[in-house]
Amino acid sequence: MEASEVEFLAEQEPVTIIPNFSLDRIYLIGGDLGPFNPGLPVQVPLWLAINLKQRQKCRLIPPEWMDVEKLEQIREQERNEATFTPMPSPYYMEFTKLLLNYAADNIPKADEIRTLVKDTWDTRIAKLRLSADSFVRQQEAHARLDNLTLMEINTTGPFLTQALDHMYKLRTNLQPGGSAQSQDF
Amino acid sequence: MWVKRQERMLLEHADTARKHTQQPHYYDCYCLNGIQFLKSTPHHQQQYGRLFGCATTPRILPISASYNLGHLQGFAVSFQAWMNEKFSPELLESKSEIVECVIEQLEHMEENLKRTKGGDLKASIHRMEVERIRYVLSSYLRSRIRKIEKYFPHVLEKEKTRTEGEPSILSPEEFAFAKEYMANTEAHLKNVALKHMPPNLQKVDLLKIVPEPNLDAFVFLRVKEKQENILVEPETDEQSEYVIDLDKDSQHLIRYKTIAPLVASGAVKLI
Numbered sequence: 001m002e003a004s005e006v007e008f009l010a011e012q013e014p015v016t017i018i019p020n021f022s023l024d025r026i027y028l029i030g031g032d033l034g035p036f037n038p039g040l041p042v043q044v045p046l047w048l049a050i051n052l053k054q055r056q057k058c059r060l061i062p063p064e065w066m067d068v069e070k071l072e073q074i075r076e077q078e079r080n081e082a083t084f085t086p087m088p089s090p091y092y093m094e095f096t097k098l099l100l101n102y103a104a105d106n107i108p109k110a111d112e113i114r115t116l117v118k119d120t121w122d123t124r125i126a127k128l129r130l131s132a133d134s135f136v137r138q139q140e141a142h143a144r145l146d147n148l149t150l151m152e153i154n155t156t157g158p159f160l161t162q163a164l165d166h167m168y169k170l171r172t173n174l175q176p177g178g179s180a181q182s183q184d185f
Numbered sequence: 186m187w188v189k190r191q192e193r194m195l196l197e198h199a200d201t202a203r204k205h206t207q208q209p210h211y212y213d214c215y216c217l218n219g220i221q222f223l224k225s226t227p228h229h230q231q232q233y234g235r236l237f238g239c240a241t242t243p244r245i246l247p248i249s250a251s252y253n254l255g256h257l258q259g260f261a262v263s264f265q266a267w268m269n270e271k272f273s274p275e276l277l278e279s280k281s282e283i284v285e286c287v288i289e290q291l292e293h294m295e296e297n298l299k300r301t302k303g304g305d306l307k308a309s310i311h312r313m314e315v316e317r318i319r320y321v322l323s324s325y326l327r328s329r330i331r332k333i334e335k336y337f338p339h340v341l342e343k344e345k346t347r348t349e350g351e352p353s354i355l356s357p358e359e360f361a362f363a364k365e366y367m368a369n370t371e372a373h374l375k376n377v378a379l380k381h382m383p384p385n386l387q388k389v390d391l392l393k394i395v396p397e398p399n400l401d402a403f404v405f406l407r408v409k410e411k412q413e414n415i416l417v418e419p420e421t422d423e424q425s426e427y428v429i430d431l432d433k434d435s436q437h438l439i440r441y442k443t444i445a446p447l448v449a450s451g452a453v454k455l456i
Contacts, residue, residue, distance in 0.1 A: 029318060141418060145437065146436055
């Protein structure tokens with residue numbers, strides 16, 4: 001799955017906005033939204049929130065975890081522990097990226113948040129590389145990957161699985177009948 | 186065949202629409218998520234009530250239909266079918282029920298959108314949602330077609346050996362497509378090369394020359410219902426096989442073959 005598709009999935013997640021227009025309840029195929037009243041917070045999926053924001057029709061309320069103190073804690077925890085720590089949102093990276101790109105003016109200390117999330121991400125990806133490496137070395141048949149988010153899995157996933165498939169093919173082709181057969185001329 | 190069915194669906198919609206404009210109706214609440222929505226009996230009524238800005242908007246607004254719940258649960262079904270199909274190495278059972286339901290809703294919404302003016306905020310939100318769903322739908326169908334084109338002899342073989350009562354992995358349209366693809370490939374091979382070969386070499390077994398889906402492929406998955414005692418085969422001869430439990434909400438990297446039945450039953454989802 002491509003990064004853009006993971007982002008697409010993240011855009012389905014709800015986020016709170018404060019609209020500056022009024023609109024009755026609307027009945028989307030996926031569920032109901034609204035009613036929208038100026039100044040009253042309402043939950044909408046991220047794709048709509050960003051669209052409304054781009055048309056300057058609302059103010060975005062950042063999710064609770066998007067806060068410098070909380071993110072600092074998360075970063076420290078991630079650095080101190082050898083395993084993956086649970087993330088505040090399964091789409092934390094996508095949320096950060098989208099919100100900071102399109103609604104940076106609604107988020108206090110946007111730059112610090114960007115750095116903190118990036119640090120956490122880097123730590124996690126480094127861990128992921130290490131564990132993928134040991135997985136391949138020890139020729140394991142199963143791995144447990146709790147707390148990894150979809151985006152993280154998809155950065156290494158396709159490459160890793162293809163590599164494993166190739167190695168498997170090479171190995172299974174070697175075993176029957178020894179290796180000398182086709183090399184003799 | 187496909188077009189005919191679409192036509193029939195549209196006609197049905199037109200009928201219900203006509204009925205509904207004549208009589209007022211009231212709802213206590215309705216279920217919004219994709220599949221349940223189709224299965225509940227007076228679904229056309231429900232569907233009509235969900236449309237916007239028309240004369241038949243329900244007088245009583247739904248009580249329990251918050252966007253979050255309706256949205257996440259309802260689309261979880263079709264989104265998951267999409268992701269499973271994307272990640273699994275073999276062709277999964279066709280979810281034609283969901284597909285039809287989604288198509289039906291999209292057609293309906295588009296019909297209504299045609300009647301509205303362009304610049305309306307409401308209409309543009311609806312249009313955006315329709316686009317998003319359409320994307321998922323076509324991506325799902327495309328990944329299926331890609332697999333059918335890649336593994337067509339095996340897909341058809343599986344379809345042939347299927348016992349009575351067992352659900353088909355192909356929708357009728359896909360079956361027609363696969364058969365045609367097979368016939369065309371055979372004709373092509375024959376015309377281009379085979380008929381110029383010596384008679385004893387003119388036969389070709391597509392089942393043997395087209396690669397099978399690689400069920401040994403590794404996949405990532407997330408557990409939805411706890412599973413116990415999954416047998417993991419060893420990678421090398423020195424290792425011995427062992428048993429693992431799949432806890433709810435845990436994530437794993439494992440061979441597709443090991444957990445294929447769990448994907449089919451919906452106990453795990455591929456990510």
